[in-house]
Amino acid sequence: MSGADRARYDQLAASLVQHIDERGRLAVVKAPPGSGKTYLLLQLAEHAVARSQRVAIGAQTNAQADDICRRLSARPGVSVARFASAQALPVDLGPNVRWVVAPGDLPPGPAVSVGTVSKWGLVDIVEPFDVLFIDEAWQMAWADFMLCGQVSERFVLIGDPGQIPPVVPIEVQRWETAPRAPHRAAPDLILEDRNLSGLEANMDICRRLPVDAVALVQPFYDFPFHPLAEPGERYVRVNGSNGVHAEFDPALDLLGEQSVSAVTVPTDPEGPPFEVDPGVAALTAKIVHRLLDRGADVADGEDVRPLEPEHIGVSATHRVMNAAIDRELGGLRRTVRVETPERWQGLERKVMVVVHPLSGNAAPSGFDLTTGRLCVMASRHRSGLVVVSRDHVRRTLDGYIPAAEQPVGHPDIVGRGHFDHMMFWEQLAADRRLIELSA
Amino acid sequence: MNSREAIQRLRAHQAGRPLPKGEKRSVRVPDPRDVLVLAFVRMGGESRPWGVAFGHPGGGPTVLTVPEGRDRTQVAEMMLRAAPVLLGHLRSPALAPRLPGGPEDLAPIRQIWLPNSSHLEMLLHLAYAYTFTRSGDDVPSLNALGRACAWMFRESQRPGEQHVIIATAALRDAFTFPAETVRQGHLGFLLAWLDSRGDGKAALARAHDEERLSMSTTLDPSTERRELEPLVERWRTASKQGADSERFARGIHSVLAEELTRRFDLTVRAWQILHEDPRRENIAVEDLVEEALTRQWWDWARTEVAILNGEQGFVPSVETDRQPASAASAYERASAAAEILGTLLVHDDKELFAEAVGRGDAFVGTIVGVRDEGEGRRTLPVWTVERQDEGPSRLREGSHLCLIGLPKRTLDIRTIYGGPGEPTTYELAITNLRTAVRGASGQAAIAPCDRSWIGERLAFTTASMASIAFRKQKKLRDQSVPGAWLTFSAPPDDRTHRPNVDEADADETEADS
Numbered sequence: 001m002s003g004a005d006r007a008r009y010d011q012l013a014a015s016l017v018q019h020i021d022e023r024g025r026l027a028v029v030k031a032p033p034g035s036g037k038t039y040l041l042l043q044l045a046e047h048a049v050a051r052s053q054r055v056a057i058g059a060q061t062n063a064q065a066d067d068i069c070r071r072l073s074a075r076p077g078v079s080v081a082r083f084a085s086a087q088a089l090p091v092d093l094g095p096n097v098r099w100v101v102a103p104g105d106l107p108p109g110p111a112v113s114v115g116t117v118s119k120w121g122l123v124d125i126v127e128p129f130d131v132l133f134i135d136e137a138w139q140m141a142w143a144d145f146m147l148c149g150q151v152s153e154r155f156v157l158i159g160d161p162g163q164i165p166p167v168v169p170i171e172v173q174r175w176e177t178a179p180r181a182p183h184r185a186a187p188d189l190i191l192e193d194r195n196l197s198g199l200e201a202n203m204d205i206c207r208r209l210p211v212d213a214v215a216l217v218q219p220f221y222d223f224p225f226h227p228l229a230e231p232g233e234r235y236v237r238v239n240g241s242n243g244v245h246a247e248f249d250p251a252l253d254l255l256g257e258q259s260v261s262a263v264t265v266p267t268d269p270e271g272p273p274f275e276v277d278p279g280v281a282a283l284t285a286k287i288v289h290r291l292l293d294r295g296a297d298v299a300d301g302e303d304v305r306p307l308e309p310e311h312i313g314v315s316a317t318h319r320v321m322n323a324a325i326d327r328e329l330g331g332l333r334r335t336v337r338v339e340t341p342e343r344w345q346g347l348e349r350k351v352m353v354v355v356h357p358l359s360g361n362a363a364p365s366g367f368d369l370t371t372g373r374l375c376v377m378a379s380r381h382r383s384g385l386v387v388v389s390r391d392h393v394r395r396t397l398d399g400y401i402p403a404a405e406q407p408v409g410h411p412d413i414v415g416r417g418h419f420d421h422m423m424f425w426e427q428l429a430a431d432r433r434l435i436e437l438s439a
Numbered sequence: 440m441n442s443r444e445a446i447q448r449l450r451a452h453q454a455g456r457p458l459p460k461g462e463k464r465s466v467r468v469p470d471p472r473d474v475l476v477l478a479f480v481r482m483g484g485e486s487r488p489w490g491v492a493f494g495h496p497g498g499g500p501t502v503l504t505v506p507e508g509r510d511r512t513q514v515a516e517m518m519l520r521a522a523p524v525l526l527g528h529l530r531s532p533a534l535a536p537r538l539p540g541g542p543e544d545l546a547p548i549r550q551i552w553l554p555n556s557s558h559l560e561m562l563l564h565l566a567y568a569y570t571f572t573r574s575g576d577d578v579p580s581l582n583a584l585g586r587a588c589a590w591m592f593r594e595s596q597r598p599g600e601q602h603v604i605i606a607t608a609a610l611r612d613a614f615t616f617p618a619e620t621v622r623q624g625h626l627g628f629l630l631a632w633l634d635s636r637g638d639g640k641a642a643l644a645r646a647h648d649e650e651r652l653s654m655s656t657t658l659d660p661s662t663e664r665r666e667l668e669p670l671v672e673r674w675r676t677a678s679k680q681g682a683d684s685e686r687f688a689r690g691i692h693s694v695l696a697e698e699l700t701r702r703f704d705l706t707v708r709a710w711q712i713l714h715e716d717p718r719r720e721n722i723a724v725e726d727l728v729e730e731a732l733t734r735q736w737w738d739w740a741r742t743e744v745a746i747l748n749g750e751q752g753f754v755p756s757v758e759t760d761r762q763p764a765s766a767a768s769a770y771e772r773a774s775a776a777a778e779i780l781g782t783l784l785v786h787d788d789k790e791l792f793a794e795a796v797g798r799g800d801a802f803v804g805t806i807v808g809v810r811d812e813g814e815g816r817r818t819l820p821v822w823t824v825e826r827q828d829e830g831p832s833r834l835r836e837g838s839h840l841c842l843i844g845l846p847k848r849t850l851d852i853r854t855i856y857g858g859p860g861e862p863t864t865y866e867l868a869i870t871n872l873r874t875a876v877r878g879a880s881g882q883a884a885i886a887p888c889d890r891s892w893i894g895e896r897l898a899f900t901t902a903s904m905a906s907i908a909f910r911k912q913k914k915l916r917d918q919s920v921p922g923a924w925l926t927f928s929a930p931p932d933d934r935t936h937r938p939n940v941d942e943a944d945a946d947e948t949e950a951d952s
Contacts (some may be wrong), residue, residue, distance in 0.1 A: 025924070025925070026925060062837060087870055089853060121911065122910055128921045132922075142763075143766075143767040143770050143911070144911075145926065146763065146915060147915065147926075149920040149925065149927065150914070150917070150921070169774055170598060170773045170774055171773075174593065174759060174760070175759055175766050175769075176759070177758060178760055178761065178766045179761060179931060180763035180766060180930050181766065182766045182767040182771075183770060190925075192931075193931050195929070196925065196928065275441055275442045318831075319831040320797075320830075323829070323830065323831040323832065
């Protein structure tokens with residue numbers, strides 16, 4: 001990290017530490033993907049405990065809560081409780097992490113208690129905490145945040161505003177114009193409310209992504225950030241083809257120069273296949289196999305090592321499509337992780353192979369054009385990303401006319417998403433990173 | 440449309456006729472006295488009705504119209520004449536022989552049937568117009584009508600609701616039609632397919648003919664322009680001059696009545712087809728009806744009783760829930776309703792189960808291992824289950840399942856494993872009904888720890904998590920929590936962006952007077 005970057009990070013951390021010390025009631029921190037936000041959160045939690053505060057941390061999933069506990073266990077001075085469901089099997093998360101299922105058994109003194117926000121919202125809290133930290137806060141709906149009001153009087157919310165908004169299982173027309181729409185991301189409502197004053201801060205360094213990938217995902221955010229990586233220090237250098245030729249090989253070769261490439265396959269004149277695209281599923285799996293068959297060196301700064309199956313992740317938006325890819329992976333199943341972008345949030349791999357979220361969708365809805373999924377898919381890799389798609393996507397985007405159907409006074413998320421989707425393809429094309437296959 | 444629905448539609452195309460969808464009916468279709476059919480027409484560019492038809496199946500409609508659809512006073516008077524029938528049908532406390540004291544006094548359920556979604560939107564327009572109006576001959580009745588329409592519109596958005604039935608949606612839920620989605624919003628088109636005999640070509644031709652006739656609340660522009668506009672103009676002139684305008688009013692009524700009666704009759708026909716459908720009702724519909732009556736009481740009738748008693752009943756904004764706790768509470772309730780709908784019906788319908796498998800929410804598996812991890816007298820049965828297929832799955836470790844046909848026997852996925860070429864295997868810990876149910880028969884009678892389960896092929900689906908949403912809703916009432924300064928804080932004044940509903944309504948009514 002450069003001196004200037006370090007100074008900015010230290011300044012941000014110092015302002016949050018001061019906020020904790022002065023018992024500030026509300027802080028919201030925006031962070032780009034892979035910025036070390038959980039690291040910052042843990043740093044602050046540790047500091048609060050050192051100041052004799054009783055700390056609660058709310059994660060969005062049990063896996064994230066376990067991960068936070070494991071990382072806290074590396075800080076021996078902190079006493080940790082993993083607040084879990086009585087039905088869950090206890091997991092060994094480290095020597096200083098206690099498994100707790102009853103609210104009455106939570107540590108009464110300075111310590112960190114970690115649970116899911118769902119758990120924090122549903123149980124009856126015996127004694128409120130000094131402060132509640134919420135990780136991945138942009139995944140949390142306002143209705144769930146309201147329930148966390150019982151945990152503490154003070155809140156620190158940290159998250160990535162570019163990711164997928166909270167899952168909404170129902171029609172929400174009724175609340176689109178509500179002043180506190182229960183389905184919207186809690187930090188967005190807080191930041192929009194000019195009556196609420198608190199500390200607002202942005203992290204501005206992306207540690208995970210290579211330089212060109214940051215440029216690609218930056219338009220999805222309303223605050224600037226820059227890469228920690230230097231140009232050319234992250235790459236995937238694929239070995240020779242051993243006399244065997246695959247038409248998509250140029251896309252893999254491109255990863256030696258830039259971290260992102262895209263492969264498109266022609267769309268049938270009658271339209272793309274329905275729901276599951278067997279051709280794209282097979283191609284995605286072939287790319288994974290080919291990367292491993294040819295062999296590759298993956299560089300992540302000074303760490304250069306051969307590519308292994310567990311270094312690769314795959315993502316498509318539909319579960320049925322992921323199941324089809326999984327089948328095509330054959331012997332690599334369950335070694336190469338295949339998940340929806342929702343499941344990839346908070347995770348990373350050295351190399352990602354993703355199916356573009358609009359591939360196969362010839363008539364996208366407004367919802368399809370929101371950029372959360374694309375943003376997550378394009379920001380999980382440390383060294384290389386291959387985007388696979390049918391070639392209709394640019395035409396589909398060209399032909400789409402945003403209707404600005406949002407309620408009066410609300411931002412045109414669909415129009416902006418449409419524009420950002422267009423820019424994503426334009427950027428790939430302008431940089432000659434699109435490899436168009438003939439069949 | 441998912442691939443399963445696409446295949447069903449292709450089959451319907453191949454058969455040349457609509458095909459039944461689902462094994463069972465997932466909506467209550469009551470007898471005529473508990474069904475009130477309601478249809479509207481409105482003047483082009485206007486939001487309020489020009490005419491309304493209502494009545495029960497088996498009897499002709501009562502048709503009310505006004506000569507001038509832009510005259511809000513005339514429209515309000517017309518709706519005041521319709522209000523007693525509509526409110527009486529809904530068992531409005533104001534018209535009931537005795538005040539209801541709870542959901543049980545609202546049973547059996549009474550439904551409103553509407554031709555299509557544009558008629559549903561009319562309920563919202565009526566709610567906007569009358570819920571808070573302060574002008575008119577009979578303001579309390581207009582307000583009561585507005586509140587009823589507002590509740591019906593809100594209720595129509597609740598998953599699994601049973602009060603407001605859109606005829607087109609009910610037919611689409613019950614049948615797969617050999618037609619594009621966009622054309623299936625026309626009631627006449629759907630009924631032509633269902634009522635035609637012979638080959639598909641004849642049905643298609645009839646459906647095309649029916650499609651030309653407007654079924655929405657707006658009239659065919661040529662009818663309005665050529666037949667109605669001259670009559671309205673003459674009626675206005677005659678009225679201004681104090682001449683006989685009645686014959687023009689009768690002419691207008693005649694045209695509108697024909698339009699309204701067609702919409703009414705077709706809606707009755709939709710009800711009739713579903714009423715005579717041989718498929719029996721899904722057993723879970725009884726639960727949905729019970730919940731619908733509970734909601735009718737809590738969301739509408741209780742307030743009506745309070746108002747009758749001279750109390751300040753809470754009347755929600757027509758537009759949205761402005762209070763954060765009300766909004767979050769309603770959101771959780773709707774989420775719970777969606778959970779219940781998505782997990783209840785599947786137990787009594789093989790086609791719905793197949794759809795759940797296709798979505799990755801359900802699977803069929805064989806029990807290959809049974810063990811008891813309990814200590815002492817406590818039993819904790821764990822099943823090892825091999826999945827039969829390799830379809831899509833959204834099931835994860837920690838997912839909650841239940842047995843098809845025995846929804847109260849719930850299971851948590853402990854682990855999922857299986858290498859390449861091996862079946863996916865689940866370890867399932869049974870979390871509810873861990874022992875045999877005394878006096879029960881079938882699966883419930885056998886203790887989950889019994890080794891006779893080994894080799895049994897069972898169907899599993901995701902369990903309802905509605906109880907969590909209900910618990911959340913309950914907790915949202917507590918405003919004494921330490922973080923209430925933020926979570927229950929007054930929302931910002933948003934009038935700079937959006938008109939206040941009450942004010943907008945007041946403006947309109949002032950203009951009326």
